[in-house]
Every structure is written in C-alpha cells, then in structure tokens.
Amino acid sequence: MRISVIGCGYLGAVHAACMAKLGHEVVGIDVDERRIGDLQAGRAPFFEPGLPELLAEVQATGRLSFSTEMDDAAGAGVHFVCVGTPQRKGEYAADLRYVDAAFASLAAHLRPGDVVVGKSTVPVGTAARLAADLAGTAPEAVLAWNPEFLREGFAVADTLHPDRFVYGVPAGGTGTAAAAALDEVYAAPLADGTPRLVTDYATAELVKTAANSFLATKISFINAMAELCDAAGADVTVLADAIGLDERIGRRFLNAGIGFGGGCLPKDIRAFMARAGELGADQALTFLREVDAINMRRRTRVVEMTRELCGGSLLGKRITVLGAAFKPDSDDVRDSPALSVAAQLQLQGATVTVTDPEALANAKTRFPELTYDPVPETAIAGAHALLLLTEWRQYTSLDPAAVGAQVAERNILDGRNVLDPAAWRAAGWKYKGIGRP
Numbered sequence: 037m038r039i040s041v042i043g044c045g046y047l048g049a050v051h052a053a054c055m056a057k058l059g060h061e062v063v064g065i066d067v068d069e070r071r072i073g074d075l076q077a078g079r080a081p082f083f084e085p086g087l088p089e090l091l092a093e094v095q096a097t098g099r100l101s102f103s104t105e106m107d108d109a110a111g112a113g114v115h116f117v118c119v120g121t122p123q124r125k126g127e128y129a130a131d132l133r134y135v136d137a138a139f140a141s142l143a144a145h146l147r148p149g150d151v152v153v154g155k156s157t158v159p160v161g162t163a164a165r166l167a168a169d170l171a172g173t174a175p176e177a178v179l180a181w182n183p184e185f186l187r188e189g190f191a192v193a194d195t196l197h198p199d200r201f202v203y204g205v206p207a208g209g210t211g212t213a214a215a216a217a218l219d220e221v222y223a224a225p226l227a228d229g230t231p232r233l234v235t236d237y238a239t240a241e242l243v244k245t246a247a248n249s250f251l252a253t254k255i256s257f258i259n260a261m262a263e264l265c266d267a268a269g270a271d272v273t274v275l276a277d278a279i280g281l282d283e284r285i286g287r288r289f290l291n292a293g294i295g296f297g298g299g300c301l302p303k304d305i306r307a308f309m310a311r312a313g314e315l316g317a318d319q320a321l322t323f324l325r326e327v328d329a330i331n332m333r334r335r336t337r338v339v340e341m342t343r344e345l346c347g348g349s350l351l352g353k354r355i356t357v358l359g360a361a362f363k364p365d366s367d368d369v370r371d372s373p374a375l376s377v378a379a380q381l382q383l384q385g386a387t388v389t390v391t392d393p394e395a396l397a398n399a400k401t402r403f404p405e406l407t408y409d410p411v412p413e414t415a416i417a418g419a420h421a422l423l424l425l426t427e428w429r430q431y432t433s434l435d436p437a438a439v440g441a442q443v444a445e446r447n448i449l450d451g452r453n454v455l456d457p458a459a460w461r462a463a464g465w466k467y468k469g470i471g472r473p
C-alpha cells in the first residue's frame with residue numbers, strides 16, 4: 037500500500053519505518069528540516085534501540101522516503117497523522133495546534149476514498165470534530181482513529197507486534213471501508229494473532245487516555261505504599277512482589293521510585309482531567325489529581341532524602357546524578373523526574389553533575405545551569421553522594437567497591453530500587469532506597 041506518515045517524532049519516525057518493514061511504500065513528512073535531513077540520511081533523530089538498523093534496512097529497499105513537503109503525501113491511500121499533542125503552556129489541556137495544522141494542510145491533497153488515520157493522543161471528541169471538518173474540505177475521504185500504545189525504548193517491537201489494535205471508525209459503509217484499509221496495512225501482525233477492536237471514535241480516543249491513566253495510577257499507588265513503608269519501616273519492593281503475585285494485580289508497573297515522567301503519562305492524565313471538566317464529568321477523574329500529586333511529591337521527597345544522606349545540609353555538597361532520561365533506553369528528558377530532582381538540588385546549594393549515556397544533549401538544552409559529564413568515572417569522582425535516578429544497565433551493574441574508591445563519601449540514594457542494598461552496605465556505603473528500611 038502507499039502510505040504517508042505526517043509527523044516524524046518518536047511516534048511517526050518509528051511508525052513510518054515499521055510500515056515500510058511491513059512491505060508498504062511509505063513517505064514520512066515533517067516540517068522540521070533537520071529531522072527530515074537526518075532521516076533522509078538514514079540517521080535516527082533520537083535514541084531508540086533498533087531504529088537505526090531498521091531505517092538502514094528499509095531505506096535500502098527504496099520503500100521509505102522522507103520529505104518536508106505535504107504535497108508528497110498526495111497519491112498515498114492511507115495517511116497516518118502522528119504529530120505531538122503537548123500540554124498547553126500554563127494549562128492542563130492538550131495543545132492541538134499541530135494536529136489541526138496537519139489536518140488542514142493534508143486536506144488539500146486527499147483523493148476520494150483516502151483514509152486518514154489519527155494516531156496522536158487527543159482529547160475525546162477531537163476525532164468527531166476533525167471528521168466534521170473533513171466533511172467540508174475533503175468530503176470523500178474517511179477518518180479513522182487508531183491510537184498508538186508504543187513505549188519509548190521498545191518502540192520498534194511495540195509497533196510491529198502490538199498488544200492490540202483499536203480502530204475508531206464512523207458507523208456504516210465508510211467505517212467498514214476504513215477498517216478494511218487498516219486491516220490491509222496491518223495484515224502481517226493481524227495474521228500473527230494481534231487482537232483488533234473496532235469501535236466508535238470516542239471509545240478509541242478514550243482507550244488511550246484510560247490506559248495511560250491506569251498505568252500512572254498503578255505507579256502512584258505503589259509510590260503511596262512506599263510512603264507508608266517509609267513511615268512504618270517496611271519494604272515496598274517485597275510488598276510489590278507479594279501483591280504482584282495476585283494475577284488480578286500483576287507485578288508490572290509496580291516499581292516504586294522517583295515516579296513517572298516523559299512525554300506521555302504526565303501530560304495525558306492532565307489533559308484527561310481538563311477534558312473531563314469540559315464534559316461536566318470532572319468528578320470522575322478527581323483521583324487523577326491525587327495520582328499526579330503523589331508522583332510530584334516523590335521528587336521533593338528525594339531532595340529531602342538527599343539532604344539527610346548528606347548530613348542535614350546540601351550546601352557545598354558535590355552530588356552526582358546517574359541518569360537524566362525519564363527512563364532507560366531513551367534520550368527523552370521531557371518531564372524527567374531525574375532532571376527535576378537534579379535542578380532542585382542545585383537550587384538548594386549543591387553542586388550537581390549529571391551523567392547519562394544518551395540524554396545529555398537534550399538535558400543541557402533544558403537545564404543549562406547543571407554540569408554534565410558523559411564519562412561516569414569522572415562524573416562520580418569526588419562526589420559526596422550518588423543518586424541513581426534512571427536505571428540504565430551501566431548504573432545498575434556498578435561495582436560498589438570500585439565506585440567507593442572514586443567518591444569522597446560513600447552515600448548512595450537508589451531512586452529506582454534497583455541496587456542490592458546488602459552488597460552496597462557491605463562495601464561501606466550508606467544506602468538509601470525508596471520505601472525500603
């Protein structure tokens with residue numbers, strides 16, 4: 037099939053490459069010339085495991101091209117809209133300007149029978165509004181909403197082998213045609229048995245925000261339990277293992293720590309609350325306020341724990357933060373709890389050095405006042421405290437004895453509960469985890 041992908045960020049670039057891998061002829065379009073220049077040259081514009089190899093593989097077939105011109109979308113039968121929906125400045129609501137701009141400029145290039153597929157995370161009701169707009173500008177095209185559930189760090193695998201497909205389509209023949217087009221696009225993963233649910237627009241939009249809200253709630257639940265464990269002298273990691281053995285609960289996403297960040301969970305729960313308010317259903321989501329508050333409280337608590345670890349004052353203390361990305365295997369620092377903690381420590385008088393294998397360039401543009409060092413050995417040298425805030429494998433496998441020889445004082449705060457406290461204590465470290473005695 038001939039496919040266009042509008043927006044080549046974390047979602048669109050991976051989607052375009054994966055659609056070409058599935059055998060389709062794909063053009064990826066983005067207004068960012070640098071990003072398109074990178075992709076045309078076969079370079080991934082951000083760190084995502086497996087993406088450079090996939091780009092090289094599919095570009096060699098000639099099935100994948102990139103362009104900054106929307107004109108190049110003309111001729112494709114299916115158009116995926118993958119642009120970002122960030123949080124609006126000073127508000128909880130999502131900023132839909134990129135979605136609206138993409139639809140407005142795409143409309144002029146649509147032919148009868150074309151299927152436009154929204155993949156961006158949008159407030160419920162957006163698809164119906166966009167469909168009504170298209171009815172005026174490109175009446176013979178049809179809109180489907182097909183939310184994306186990929187995780188950064190696993191984006192390629194999640195796109196090629198998703199847990200499920202959700203198609204939001206209009207009622208009647210046009211909806212059936214849109215679903216059939218998507219079935220053709222996803223023929224290979226569907227043949228592998230990937231479940232597929234066909235629904236109305238509103239349900240499809242809500243599936244995405246509900247899923248992210250559930251995940252955020254699960255993380256904040258265990259972080260609330262960590263607060264209680266701290267107060268009661270219990271161990272939240274064992275608690276999570278024990279409750280996670282109940283299949284109804286499950287162990288995944290029950291890792292207590294410095295909380296969730298990234299370009300999705302924080303802004304998605306806020307946009308969901310804002311939209312619920314507009315719909316007069318805000319009471320249904322007041323619990324998400326608490327989910328957000330528990331999450332943000334983690335960051336303040338870690339700053340306080342670091343102060344305690346440093347003997348009651350941060351003034352003049354050299355602190356090394358291991359990890360800047362919002363999670364490992366990503367260079368994404370959007371709403372990264374690690375960077376937020378690093379910046380607060382610096383503001384309170386500590387001298388903070390941040391190291392990360394992939395995210396330093398992005399971190400520098402967000403927080404230029406922090407010191408960055410890509411080499412862990414020199415970043416660690418002379419530190420009064422180490423903070424493991426993003427669980428990259430190179431940090432979780434650190435040798436406590438070897439690291440102990442490099443620091444000024446053996447204090448470590450394990451913000452992701454991934455180190456073995458006994459091993460670190462045996463090597464003479466003062467170890468502090470989250471919700472662990």
Ligand code: UDX
Pocket residue numbers: 184185186187188189248251255288289290291292293294295296297298299300301362363
């Ligand atoms: C998320 C959803 O998982 C994905 O389905 C959706 O499409 C986009 O949003 P992503 O933002 O890539 O994906 O990250 P995710 O793996 O969900 O992690 C989010 C944050 O939660 C990270 O900061 C991570 O460190 C944190 N987290 C995750 C925890 O603190 N504890 C956990 O147990 C799991």
